Amino acid sequence: MAHQAHAYHMVDPSPWPITGATAALLVTSGLAAWFHFNSMILILMGLTLLLLTMYQWWRDIIRESTFQGHHTLPVQKSLRYGMILFITSEVFFFLGFFWAFYHSSLAPTPELGGLWPPTGITPLDPFEVPLLNTAVLLASGITVTWAHHSLMEGQRKEAIQSLFITVLLGLYFTALQATEYYESPFTIADGAYGSTFFVATGFHGLHVIIGSTFLIVCLLRQTQYHFTSNHHFGFEAAAWYWHFVDVVWLFLYVSIYWWGS
Amino acid sequence: ARTWKILSFVVSLPGVGVCMLNARLKMQQRSHDSPEFVTYFHLCIRTKALSWNDGNHTLFHNPHSYLLPTGYEDSGH
Numbered sequence: 001m002a003h004q005a006h007a008y009h010m011v012d013p014s015p016w017p018i019t020g021a022t023a024a025l026l027v028t029s030g031l032a033a034w035f036h037f038n039s040m041i042l043i044l045m046g047l048t049l050l051l052l053t054m055y056q057w058w059r060d061i062i063r064e065s066t067f068q069g070h071h072t073l074p075v076q077k078s079l080r081y082g083m084i085l086f087i088t089s090e091v092f093f094f095l096g097f098f099w100a101f102y103h104s105s106l107a108p109t110p111e112l113g114g115l116w117p118p119t120g121i122t123p124l125d126p127f128e129v130p131l132l133n134t135a136v137l138l139a140s141g142i143t144v145t146w147a148h149h150s151l152m153e154g155q156r157k158e159a160i161q162s163l164f165i166t167v168l169l170g171l172y173f174t175a176l177q178a179t180e181y182y183e184s185p186f187t188i189a190d191g192a193y194g195s196t197f198f199v200a201t202g203f204h205g206l207h208v209i210i211g212s213t214f215l216i217v218c219l220l221r222q223t224q225y226h227f228t229s230n231h232h233f234g235f236e237a238a239a240w241y242w243h244f245v246d247v248v249w250l251f252l253y254v255s256i257y258w259w260g261s
Numbered sequence: 262a263r264t265w266k267i268l269s270f271v272v273s274l275p276g277v278g279v280c281m282l283n284a285r286l287k288m289q290q291r292s293h294d295s296p297e298f299v300t301y302f303h304l305c306i307r308t309k310a311l312s313w314n315d316g317n318h319t320l321f322h323n324p325h326s327y328l329l330p331t332g333y334e335d336s337g338h
Contacts, residue, residue: 119303129284132277135279135280136277136280139274142265143265146262146268149264153262178321183326188319190304194304
């Protein structure tokens with residue numbers, strides 16, 4: 001009988017990496033085709049393939065770990081490193097947009113009126129909905145920590161309850177931001193202010209949606225008894241990502257919403 | 262977990278409630294001041310038409326609160 005003489009996971013051959021790469025190619029070229037040739041076929045194929053890849057790849061990982069037991073402690077350690085490195089790369093991604101914001105706002109050009117916010121821009125009041133958004137995300141950070149502790153203590157019902165509240169708060173944030181976007185007196189096409197505001201908050205919003213989806217998947221897995229009190233890395237990764245999203249918002253709030261008004 | 266449960270229900274959720282109230286009150290007292298401003302050159306940029314609809318409306322366009330190059334869409338202003 002052949003046994004592996006190590007604690008690592010040699011993954012079986014899988015089509016998802018190549019389908020994911022193909023999806024990336026289709027989405028990027030499709031975006032260019034949409035903008036310049038008014039054709040949506042490439043990007044639609046790319047997005048479909050991307051969703052199918054994500055669903056099946058992560059489904060396979062759940063099968064390999066929860067059902068087949070391949071995620072030993074060394075494997076878990078590698079996954080932790082991986083998630084930390086990924087989140088670090090995302091930090092650098094946002095750093096670029098903050099750079100753009102500070103570049104434009106610290107020395108406003110004469111075209112903008114030499115001041116920030118530029119002439120003609122009425123910024124949003126940071127103490128209205130943006131403050132509520134801050135409270136919502138901070139609250140969700142506390143509830144997700146409650147969920148983690150419940151999970152570690154084997155409190156199944158409380159874990160489900162707290163994770164559910166966290167998801168609700170995340171969805172509430174998204175709904176609030178959507179109404180803010182709709183009610184805003186300025187758009188993305190309003191010069192440097194509009195671009196920096198909507199690109200930075202827009203990518204953040206996308207990350208909130210991604211994080212909320214991750215948490216919803218964890219909630220569903222928790223109801224299906226996937227997690228144990230000392231092995232629930234999927235949940236931990238989701239919680240780390242959620243805290244990252246919260247921290248990015250705090251920087252956005254202080255820089256763009258508050259200082260930038 | 263009890264600590265975090267208490268923190269959630271005593272601090273964070275009431276905090277959200279207070280901010281909800283605050284936001285609602287502030288929105289009510291904010292008068293209907295529509296900035297009737299001139300079309301500035303550095304705003305409402307249309308160097309390239311947008312890829313949807315008529316190319317002139319951004320994704321979250323709100324006819325009531327946004328001034329297009331051709332003026333407010335909504336006759337409310």
